Amino acid sequence: MKKQIIATLTLVLLTGFVSVAHAEIDEAAAKKLAKSNDCFKCHAVDKTKKGPAYKKIAIKYKGKADAEAALIKQITTGPKVKLEDGTEEDHKIIETKDKAELKNLVGWILSL
Numbered sequence: 001m002k003k004q005i006i007a008t009l010t011l012v013l014l015t016g017f018v019s020v021a022h023a024e025i026d027e028a029a030a031k032k033l034a035k036s037n038d039c040f041k042c043h044a045v046d047k048t049k050k051g052p053a054y055k056k057i058a059i060k061y062k063g064k065a066d067a068e069a070a071l072i073k074q075i076t077t078g079p080k081v082k083l084e085d086g087t088e089e090d091h092k093i094i095e096t097k098d099k100a101e102l103k104n105l106v107g108w109i110l111s112l
Helices: 002-023 026-038 054-061 067-078 099-111
Strands: 080-082 088-090
Touching: 026 054, 054 067, 054 099, 080 099
Parallel strands: none
Antiparallel strands: 080 088
16 A cells, blocks of 8 residues: 555656646747757758658657757767768757756757
8 A cells, every 4th residue: 555655646746747847848948049050940840851850859759768868969969960861961069058958949849
């Protein structure tokens, strides 16, 4: 009985934290940062352009514990990326060192 109560409380707490995390995303700020860095040149929210749609990226990383870290690395280190047409190029590096802005942008993408 005690284990069941603890499990239930843990689930309630985790659900609450997930809701709070999504509530803290500033969509307007995320879009502004993406726009100012020309992210929408290669990505769209729901359609494939030169790069995958943000919704496709969110699906790829759904449920992965390292999703946020992986995407932050992607947008801050400029690795080679394979484009939808099969070619490769260096991913653009986001022009901010503000960790909160980076986390917000990645959080918005993952929330789609």
